[in-house]
Each structure stands twice: as C-alpha cells, then as structure tokens.
Amino acid sequence: MREVDKVIGERLTSSVPLVAQISQYIIAAGGKRLRPALLLMVCGALGYEGAHRFSLAAVVELIHTATLLHDDVVDASTLRRGRATANETFGNPASVLVGDFLHSRSFQMMVDTGSMRIMEILSQATNVIAEGEVLQLMNMHDASLDEAGYLRVIRSKTAKLFEASARIGAVLAQSSPAIEEACATYGQALGTAFQIIDDVLDYDGDAAEMGKNLGDDLREGKSTLPLIAAMQRGTPEQAQTVRHAIEQGSTEQLAEIVGIVRATGALEVTRAAAFSEARRAMSAAEQLPTNAYSASLLELAAQLLERRN
Numbered sequence: 001m002r003e004v005d006k007v008i009g010e011r012l013t014s015s016v017p018l019v020a021q022i023s024q025y026i027i028a029a030g031g032k033r034l035r036p037a038l039l040l041m042v043c044g045a046l047g048y049e050g051a052h053r054f055s056l057a058a059v060v061e062l063i064h065t066a067t068l069l070h071d072d073v074v075d076a077s078t079l080r081r082g083r084a085t086a087n088e089t090f091g092n093p094a095s096v097l098v099g100d101f102l103h104s105r106s107f108q109m110m111v112d113t114g115s116m117r118i119m120e121i122l123s124q125a126t127n128v129i130a131e132g133e134v135l136q137l138m139n140m141h142d143a144s145l146d147e148a149g150y151l152r153v154i155r156s157k158t159a160k161l162f163e164a165s166a167r168i169g170a171v172l173a174q175s176s177p178a179i180e181e182a183c184a185t186y187g188q189a190l191g192t193a194f195q196i197i198d199d200v201l202d203y204d205g206d207a208a209e210m211g212k213n214l215g216d217d218l219r220e221g222k223s224t225l226p227l228i229a230a231m232q233r234g235t236p237e238q239a240q241t242v243r244h245a246i247e248q249g250s251t252e253q254l255a256e257i258v259g260i261v262r263a264t265g266a267l268e269v270t271r272a273a274a275f276s277e278a279r280r281a282m283s284a285a286e287q288l289p290t291n292a293y294s295a296s297l298l299e300l301a302a303q304l305l306e307r308r309n
Contacts, residue, residue: 045293069102140222154196162190165187202218234264245257
C-alpha cells in the first residue's frame with residue numbers, strides 16, 4: 001500500500017494548482033483503501049508480483065475518489081471521513097471538475113499497462129457505476145423500492161468497482177477463466193456486503209466513529225434496506241411514518257424512525273442479507289490457492305460483519 005500511495009502521489013501532479021490541491025485534500029482524508037488492497041491481495045493469492053499491480057491499485061483508488069467527489073456534490077454532503085467534504089470546502093464546480101480530472105488521469109494510467117482486457121474491465125466498470133448513480137437518482141424519494149431494486153443499485157454503484165479490482169488481480173496473474181470468475185464473484189459479494197453494512201450503520205452507528213452525518217441517506221430520500229425491511233415488518237402506522245420520511249426527505253422524525261428500524265428487527269434482517277453476501281464471498285475465495293493472501297481474503301469477508309465504521 002505504501003507503493004500504491006507513492007504512485008498516487010506521483011500521478012496527481014498538475015500544472016493547475018487547484019487540481020492538485022483538491023486531489024490531495026480528498027486523498028489525504030485517508031479511508032479504508034479497500035479496493036486497492038483487494039487488488040493487491042488477489043495478486044498475492046495468485047502469485048503475481050509485477051509492478052502493474054501498484055499502478056492499477058492506484059487507478060481503482062483514483063476512480064473511487066472521483067466518484068466520491070461527484071457523489072458528495074449530488075448528495076449535497078458536508079461531512080466525509082470526519083471532516084468537511086471537498087465540495088463544502090472548495091465548492092461544487094471545482095469538485096466536479098477535479099473529479100473529471102481524476103477519472104481522465106486514471107484512464108491515462110490504464111493505457112500504461114498496454115492491456116486491452118484491463119481497459120475493457122475498468123471502462124465497463126466506470127460505465128456501470130455511472131448507471132448506478134443515475135438509477136439511484138431516479139429512485140430518490142421512492143418508498144415503493146423493493147430489495148431487488150435496492151440490490152441492483154448497490155451492485156452497480158458500489159460493488160462493481162470491488163468486482164473489477166478483484167478481476168484485474170486475476171487478469172494480471174493470467175489465471176484461468178474459472179479463477180477469474182471466482183475473483184470477480186468475491187469482489188462483487190464483498191462490495192455488496194460492505195454497502196449493506198454501511199446502510200445498517202446509518203441506523204446503528206455513531207456519527208463520530210463513522211465520520212459522516214447519520215440520517216444523510218434519509219434526508220436524501222434513499223430507500224435503503226433497513227427502511228425497506230422496517231416498512232415490511234412494521235405496523236401500518238410505522239410503515240407510513242417511514243414512507244412519509246422517504247418521500248419528503250425529512251429527518252424531523254429521525255429518532256422515531258431509528259426506533260422503528262430497531263424495534264421491527266429490520267437491522268437483523270439487513271445484517272442477515274450482509275451475512276449471506278459475505279458467505280458468498282468466502283465460498284468464492286475458497287477456490288483460490290491456499291496461502292496467506294487467500295486467508296486474508298477470507299478473514300476480510302468475515303470481519304466485514306463486525307464493522308462499526
């Protein structure tokens with residue numbers, strides 16, 4: 001990961017000062033770096049030790065960072081990772097344009113690998129992510145969204161880059177089609193579980209620990225799985241309270257809605273869905289060679305269920 005950070009630092013140079021300033025601001029905010037770590041672990045599990053693993057791990061982190069810049073503008077977010085978002089600090093226009101810069105820089109870096117297959121994977125992934133963002137926008141304030149619709153959004157918006165990261169590791173290692181698909185399945189399942197747990201923490205987390213404003217998803221009118229499950233399991237009155245909040249994008253009754261989500265067992269239902277995805281990831285990882293890296297992939301899926309921030 002130190003090598004990846006070194007590549008990121010070298011490739012974020014620009015003759016336009018504000019580009020470098022905003023890029024460094026959001027990169028310096030830290031984060032879990034799960035996507036590049038996933039790519040590196042898959043490479044390790046499959047025995048690939050070439051330098052392209054560092055540059056491509058940096059690429060997936062830059063793509064992820066670009067989506068964060070755009071997401072925060074679309075969602076009008078003010079807090080991420082415990083500090084002000086880039087759009088809150090520098091303004092929306094600068095954040096959008098620097099997000100575009102990070103996307104274009106990541107594609108420049110992809111070309112350096114000379115692999116059309118890798119470019120195909122990442123270009124398709126960025127397209128699917130964009131579709132997921134638009135799909136989520138279309139679903140805003142729609143209280144009729146069901147679990148299948150919710151999963152479609154997060155598998156596009158969040159899980160697709162996890163899937164691409166793991167698949168690239170297999171491609172770099174020149175693995176068989178079966179192993180490549182196992183890696184892709186692992187990444188998709190892990191990314192899906194990650195987002196489901198993230199949505200759990202919006203109603204079962206601490207803002208200081210998470211570094212975000214609890215209730216943001218509700219304010220944005222997002223029907224996440226805890227809310228969907230609460231409406232399905234609650235009384236008609238409880239379901240109407242949740243439905244109204246989603247449709248109006250209101251957090252005035254946030255405390256009451258948190259109480260409904262917890263009282264109806266919606267969090268347990270949501271965690272069970274995350275557990276199912278984590279198990280799917282672990283089953284896929286068990287198809288890889290047995291070594292310290294594949295053991296770490298198994299452990300990562302298991303520990304995801306204990307995530308608190």
